[in-house]
């Protein structure tokens with residue numbers, strides 16, 4: 111009798127594990143192609159005196175609501191909404207909300223996305239701002255942010271609304287991030303037991319860092335990583351990356367032997383290393399292998415994955431080069447069956463034909479390659 115009870119317990123454990131794991135897998139299957147919709151993360155348009163909360167202009171934010179319908183109409187199934195909740199919460203205990211205007215807009219965006227039948231990822235973005243407010247990033251504060259965010263969104267449909275714990279944790283060790291994430295998971299689980307969590311790893315949602323990590327105990331998690339390789343192509347001219355990268359221009363995709371020499375200011379830096387490796391790094395086979403390594407990790411660990419950001423900055427590269435890059439990534443993602451979200455809809459990384467608000471033809475071809483797997 112005792113033995114039967116033991117076997118029953120083991121079986122029960124195995125099945126419940128299998129079942130809850132399949133919830134995350136099943137939901138990941140519905141994500142397919144996604145799009146990041148930026149604005150509620152644009153803290154840099156605010157001032158430090160106001161804890162950056164003045165970045166948000168209500169009228170503009172409300173006008174943007176209609177764009178969820180456009181994203182759905184363009185065929186995307188998931189929208190990732192990066193939100194700087196940190197701007198609206200006090201810096202000290204008991205960490206009350208200090209400004210509810212932004213929260214109300216976030217609520218209404220989630221509703222608008224759902225009304226367009228999109229999956230929505232509520233993504234805690236830029237809680238650290240520019241690093242100039244040290245209290246902002248205390249682990250207990252990030253956990254409190256989640257306590258309040260989960261309370262706010264616990265009544266949303268767990269089949270459609272996902273919670274992403276923290277965008278691109280950086281300047282934090284693997285161990286410290288794991289401790290923080292485990293705490294967040296514990297807190298959110300008590301409040302929202304059925305919602306699927308999206309969890310990335312240290313070093314800016316690093317792909318390699320994910321592959322070197324173990325999944326968490328909670329089985330209702332989709333793991334995420336970002337892929338901006340080759341970085342000297344995708345971020346050429348990006349002022350926010352600074353040193354070296356902001357001076358890069360005219361890097362083609364893939365390498366054709368004519369790519370720029372390393373700018374004088376970045377000789378000897380990692381940028382020079384990346385430029386020297388560019389001929390190799392921009393090969394489709396290399397990029398496929400990178401993404402396959404992520405997929406292999408997900409298969410080995412029996413957990414679903416989601417590529418939460420990829421794309422290219424448009425100011426200094428041609429749409430043709432960007433389309434070739436996009437197609438290389440999209441077709442690899444299609445072959446590997448990795449759901450994903452392009453960074454982003456209508457700001458500096460947009461897919462729009464220059465000067466218009468429609469997706470350029472070659473970008474559409476790149477998107478389609480996800481399904482045709484060519």
Ligand code: BGC
Pocket residue numbers: 151235277278419453
């Ligand atoms: C950041 C954006 C940035 C993008 C590409 C995102 O995670 O939040 O501000 O434009 O990465 O670098």
